[in-house]
Amino acid sequence: MSWPTPIDLLGAAAGILTTASFVPQVLKTLRSGQTRDISLAMWLAFCTGVALWTIYGLLLGAWPIVAANIPTLVLAGTILVLKIRNLRKE
Template identity: 55%
Template sequence: MTTSIPPGDWLGYIAATLTTVAFIPQAWRTWRTRDTRALSLGMYLVFTVGVAFWLGYGLALGAWPIIVSNAITLPLAGTILILKLRHG
């Protein structure tokens, strides 16, 4: 028996992939340079908490596009937030 992805989930997988991949260069640059002066602490604090809630929401729904993308984005955003707190 083969399993297929419901048509609407393809949109979720594409959106999740694009938004997660788009975040990687910022995380990489911040990790490499430790330069967080231009980043807003308030924005990253709210964003990271929001991503954690999206992950929880995805888990509650069993929605894999939401789960996977936010499980990847949460540590990236959390790392940037920690670097911002440490390096201002």
């Protein structure tokens, strides 16, 4: 196993920051249960894009892409699931 390159570290830092930015929104949504003002189309498109980025990273063997996008997909997917559940309740 080789040490990460500076480019890998840059990708990892970008991934950590962008992924962490979802945590406050997920926590707020879980606490309030409120998803009325969240766009279903946007979250569907976003989750699909993140899933595609994950696949792309896997195909390239690019660990920073994969490592950043898997937790992002989990966080964004949580909001998407809550949004869909709330739509069914209406």
